[in-house]
Amino acid sequence: MSEGSASGLYEVILDTVTANVAILNAEGEIVAVNDAWAQFAAFNAPPLENHGLGLNYIAFCDSLGGSETSEAAAGLRGLLAGEVGPFRHEYQMDLASGPLWARMIATRISSNGRTLVIVAQEDITVQRHAQAALGRATAALLHAEDDERRRIARELHDGTAQYLTGAKLMLGAMKVEGRAEKVRVEIEALLVNALEEIRSLSYVMHPPALEETGLGPAIRQMAEGFARRTGLSLQIDIADDFPKMARRTEVALYRVAQEALANVHRHSGSPRAAIGLRLAGEMVLLSIRDYGVGLPDGASATSGVGLAGMRLRLEFVNGHISLTSAFPGVLVEAWAPFQPKD
Ligand SMILES: Nc1ncnc2c1ncn2[C@@H]1O[C@H](COP(=O)(O)OP(=O)(O)OP(=O)(O)O)[C@@H](O)[C@H]1O
Ligand SMILES: [Mg+2]
Structure with a gap:
């Protein structure tokens, strides 16, 4: 951990955290950072001098000029002005290595009468890409399902229903007597039911x-x-x-x-x-x-x-x-x- 005054135990704890953590004072200046932050700061383009220590982080976010970073600045300012935290924000950064998605969680604390804000940032680029890929795959699946339904609906309507209609017509034209006539009427009723079901199934699948x-x-x-x-x-x-x-x-x-x-x-x-x-x-x-x-x-x-x-x-x-x-x-x-x- 790079800083002046935090006690040893807190330093060790913060350095074991994989998120990038910086501690800001009441003015928004970075007064301490953990190891993860220090490493990350080196990849910033341009790299943050002295891991960003002494930098006014809120002004820095503002200076980046993007709407997402100024939203982050506004959230941090709000926390320092007394808004109830934690402040959560997801945003995109353009680094030399390419775009990166980060999730920021900032919390205000009071320590020895001082107001501090702890800023923790996590790299969520992989999750974002996975989410987007999942969305695309699901959409393609829904689309394929629509196509398949349409195909089946057409098949049922133009194929199966036509055969059933033909069978019903032929049955209607049959001249039989006695017990056979009773059976003929029953078969006809079954065919009518089957036709109705096929038609409504085909309708639901693809109107x-x-x-x-x-x-x-x-x-x-x-x-x-x-x-x-x-x-x-x-x-x-x-x-x-x-x-x-x-x-x-x-x-x-x-x-x-x-x-x-x-x-x-x-x-x-x-x-x-x-x-x-x-x-x-x-x-x-x-x-x-x-x-x-x-x-x-x-x-x-x-x-x-x-x-x-x-x-x-x-x-x-x-x-x-x-x-x-x-x-x-x-x-x-x-x-x-x-x-x-x-
Ligand atoms: N018109 C509405 N009025 C009130 N609540 C609604 C309305 N539409 C959606 N909701 C709320 O949003 C929730 C999510 O809707 P959604 O359609 O995703 O799920 P669902 O209808 O519960 O289940 P299903 O997955 O079968 O659609 C609902 O459970 C309900 O609480
Ligand atoms: Mg629903």
Whole structure:
């Protein structure tokens, strides 16, 4: 540990920590750093003189000029001004060796009547890359799943359902009597059931309206059916001549609409909701608003796979989604670049 006055035990403890740790005084100057920090400071471009000891770290962060580093400076200033910590911040740094992601955790302490701030920084570049790679892989998987569903839906609809229809027609034309007629009627009823199931399975897997009429009418049809089944009073705001778009974008937004409506039904407790689809400049905006309980506080709002799926689907088409409490209720806004049908 490099510094003037910290007692030996603390020095040893701080030097065993793998995070880069610096201690700032009430002015924001670095008064002590641990071994990890000292090594890291040498890689800075330009390297921090004397491991940064004596440097005003807050002013240094400001001088880097990026919005993320000035946010870090503001957080540290806030701590020194009495804000309750710890202050947590993740940001990107450009080092000579390439970009690096860091997580900063800063805590204010009082020691012998002095105010100090302990700044610990961890390199989270590997986690960030892994997270991004996982996101890309999951999005590709969702996309492949959509394609596969579409293929199976088509197969069921154009293949299996046609065979069953043919069998039903032939059976209907058969002239039989007595017990055989009873059996014929029973087989016919079984075929009708099978056809119904195949049709609805194929519909759920890939709604034909999406292919035939495009997203606008497909969402309208789905939303009307949803409202009927659930008793939700649903206002649908979609122009009749909403243009057809690239299939990827349509599938992504359709699935978002399905999930958002399911969430309204499962979580909001709202008897009414609104769904809208419109063009906004170069973008298309799908919005779903309910008037229920709103989003829960904290971590529980990220518990399901529904929201994560919506995010990934939109990322895959270069879009994004926001979910906000709208007092009352929740507003979901899904944005995607408008791309005409390919
Ligand atoms: N319209 C809403 N009103 C209130 N809370 C909501 C609403 N939409 C989502 N939430 C909250 O966000 C959480 C996460 O939603 P998400 O869709 O990811 O998961 P889920 O619906 O619980 O499960 P699933 O994985 O089956 O979708 C929900 O559990 C719920 O607490
Ligand atoms: Mg859900």
